[in-house]
Amino acid sequence: MEEVALNTKMENLKLHGFWYSPFTMRVVWTLKLKGLPYENIEEDRYNKSPQLLEYNPVHKKIPVLVHGGKPICESMIIVQYIDELWPQNPLVPLDPYERAQAMFWVAYSEQMIPAQKEKDVEKALENFKVLEDHCLADKRKFFGGDKINIVDIAIGSLFAFFVTIEDIKQEKVLVAERFPLLHLWFDNFKNISIIKENFPDREKMSATIKSIMERRRAMEAGKSYISPFILRTD
Ligand SMILES: N[C@@H](CCC(=O)N[C@@H](CS)C(=O)NCC(=O)O)C(=O)O
Numbered sequence: 001m002e003e004v005a006l007n008t009k010m011e012n013l014k015l016h017g018f019w020y021s022p023f024t025m026r027v028v029w030t031l032k033l034k035g036l037p038y039e040n041i042e043e044d045r046y047n048k049s050p051q052l053l054e055y056n057p058v059h060k061k062i063p064v065l066v067h068g069g070k071p072i073c074e075s076m077i078i079v080q081y082i083d084e085l086w087p088q089n090p091l092v093p094l095d096p097y098e099r100a101q102a103m104f105w106v107a108y109s110e111q112m113i114p115a116q117k118e119k120d121v122e123k124a125l126e127n128f129k130v131l132e133d134h135c136l137a138d139k140r141k142f143f144g145g146d147k148i149n150i151v152d153i154a155i156g157s158l159f160a161f162f163v164t165i166e167d168i169k170q171e172k173v174l175v176a177e178r179f180p181l182l183h184l185w186f187d188n189f190k191n192i193s194i195i196k197e198n199f200p201d202r203e204k205m206s207a208t209i210k211s212i213m214e215r216r217r218a219m220e221a222g223k224s225y226i227s228p229f230i231l232r233t234d
Pocket of ligand 1: 023060061
């Protein structure tokens with residue numbers, strides 16, 4: 001009986017995303033950690049599908065999860081939605097206080113995005129120091145403790161993007177000497193088998209992001225490009 005209910009809930013999950021987007025990664029990792037099959041719909045950032053525009057008419061952005069024909073937008077809201085419906089391998093703590101703590105750091109991760117968007121390295125370093133001092137100082141393996149939780153998903157995706165920018169700029173900022181605990185955490189995170197299997201290929205990711213940045217620059221120079229940088233949050 002329970003299995004039937006589970007199957008019904010599993011019906012018809014579709015994900016509209018860009019494989020290289022940190023926001024899409026959050027949803028992919030969550031679906032995979034939950035063991036949920038879904039149809040992947042790879043969107044073209046320069047030519048979005050009519051369905052995407054219909055599903056997310058406000059922001060016109062990916063990711064959008066479509067469940068039984070109904071769209072859910074905003075990556076961290078999607079992660080919470082999935083976690084609520086499919087509680088196996090829980091990501092959001094059940095205890096209200098622990099949940100409040102986790103959601104504080106999820107909110108903090110969202111505040112970290114503008115520094116990356118504006119390539120403000122000083123600000124990014126400040127953010128990393130906060131995480132190192134306030135989240136990992138007790139030498140926990142993950143932000144969630146012994147197991148990953150929603151905070152690891154939120155921050156892990158931003159780090160996947162940050163190391164790509166490091167590769168492109170050929171400048172290492174997230175060095176072990178400066179941030180030993182964050183460095184260790186990121187290694188632990190990337191080595192979780194589901195994350196490892198679904199972590200974008202480093203070279204392919206750098207090449208793709210580099211070409212997006214070059215195209216943006218070229219279009220800005222020609223003043224014909226109106227869409228801002230990939231990590232725009234407004
Ligand atoms: N806050 C949103 C951010 C989503 C977002 O910025 N998506 C970008 C891709 S990484 C996008 O769709 N960009 C296309 C555009 O701006 O036209 C979330 O967490 O889902």
